[in-house]
Amino acid sequence: MVKQAAKKIPTGGDVENFSDHLELLALMGRDFAASMDIEETLNKGLARITRHLNAVGGALFLLDETGEKLCCTSCSGDTEITGLTLGGDEGIVGYCVQNNIAEIVRDVTKDPNFQQAVDKQTGFVTKSILCAPMSVHDQCIGAIELVNKVGGDGLFSEADLQLLQALSSSAALAIINARMAEALVEQERVKRELELAAEIQRSLLPDKRSESFPVHGVNLPARMVSGDFYDFFPLDDGRICFNLADVSGKGMNAALLMAKTASLFRCLGKTIHEPGLLLAKINAEICETATRGMFVTMVGGVYDPKTGHVRLANAGHEPPLFHDANGAFTALPAEAPPLGISPLLVEDGGFPETELDLKGGTLYVFTDGLTEGYVEDGSELQVDGLKKLIEENAALSAPKRLDAIIARINRDDQALRDDLTALIIEDSAQPEMLALHPGVEIIPSDGAGGEKQLKLKLKFPSQPNRLKLVRSLVSATAELCGCGQEASQDIVLAIDEACQNVIRHAYKDEPNGEIILEIRHNEDEMIILLRDFAKTVDTAVIRPRELDDVRPGGLGTHFIREVMDEVAFMPPPEDGGNLLKMVKRISHET
């Protein structure tokens, strides 16, 4: 096997002589391609060129961003003029750059373009100049100038000029590449920052709730960040505070004002429960610091799932749409200007409020990104189109219906025209069910002391047909306390089974017994107390059945013990009856 030694390409700046010009070109090309530091590589390249062409000194000039000035960025040999700035058309360098041609001035004393001022400053005596523009196609970015040849008559030749031209072009390409790479890195950095901003924005939106929760929302930004937002959160008394807003404009400035307004709403909304006052307060804050010309339209309100009652204030926003249980639509137009226009426009009492009872109907709040979004045929959806979509998808659950509506605008074949945001509040018609089930009484908590943990207190007769309503109230309460879907289902099952036991075994199907249910909630557990007034049951005889024994009956007690963390029959109360305590530990869906 014959080993053929590859021709060694010299590396480093210590190699002085190359066998031919091509070797220098190859070496410089490689240096430029591999360079991470363009300035350093240019310094090295210029030194090689200067030595290879036997010049006494060399200088590299680059045009500045305006194209009007030439600045010396690198020098080698005996001339040191780094930092020297010339006019774009000054001197031999300027002439070469302006005309994009290479020049050889064998004897400077005979050239009218030569600037003697530099020599006077530096004390250097220029005899002969070689100058080639650094250009790729028609784009000239500067020039390389060599002065005085070592030895002989000290004058350059035509062959020297040709070689310098080739080397300059290669340097030009390297600089242009490096500048493009820098721009790409910058672009990438801006994109990453936008992605981070978008992530922060998404974190300002509330978490998705399970299907049975009455409020759901969606926010799709047209660009990376959004000027729209929505939010909702339960208050201590079980009501739900909600809002949806649209900041004027798109892009980063809108996104920042959105973040500010969203934070103000969440923070102030926890203590101010009157929507009109809340919006007035946010308005005052935004006005104090707002950027000229930017404003926010907002619908903010409070919904009570127990009664279906909604109180809302509309500051210059698209009218929310109320779809009542009979299928009729009502728009709720704004009665106040957008937030951030003027603190003086608003009266002392706050923004005007609208009140309505959902009575099993649904409230839709949305931005114009929805109604002005394009449907398949290229026309805008408009409010009429939205009403039709709502009717077409009436059979779906609230979050699925919302998804179906959004899907008509947010299609793969078309970019969103504007940020698209919508909020749905679906009332589960409990008041109507209450009317159908006389005898189930919601006992309000007086909020005093230890009663703070009390989330639901119900009194109802020992009749099976009351259980459906009890289950739906328990489910809503569990959801509001932050239980996940499975935990809510477990609590519903345990309470339902415990009520059955009371009806069937304690009251022995006697329909006029009274049952009192209490649900308390502290940080990580739900405590359920079930009280009846029947003859005290001997708890020793109550036990779950053997599971191997497949037969009807006896399963209820087993279910309760299976899904609850603690089940205890409390000592019989003084005035008789039975008291069952059940505890379910919950992990919060934050």
Add this chain to the structure above:
Amino acid sequence: MKHDITEKNNVTIVSLVGDVDLESSPEARKILMECVNLNRPVLVNLSGIGYIDSSGVASLIEALQTARKRDGEFALVKVSDGALRVLQLARLDKIFTIYDTVEDGLAGVS
């Protein structure tokens, strides 16, 4: 609770929809027993069940036991997540034959 009874390939398919609880389980029991008494294979479609409690499960067990005494086929199809969870709590998910689709059920009991 609502229900619907159809017949296909000599198999009775009964769908229970809504909540099967203390209030409605006597009706569910009656419907299931009527189906079993037709002396044909029975498929119970539970895809529309929102809530089922121990009394509802008891109705299913009673129907299953009656059918088995007569060597009749009795199976559940398309059991909703909520109903399956309750069957699992009762460890009955292995006692009942459960099919994912009506077609599978028809092939299984015919």
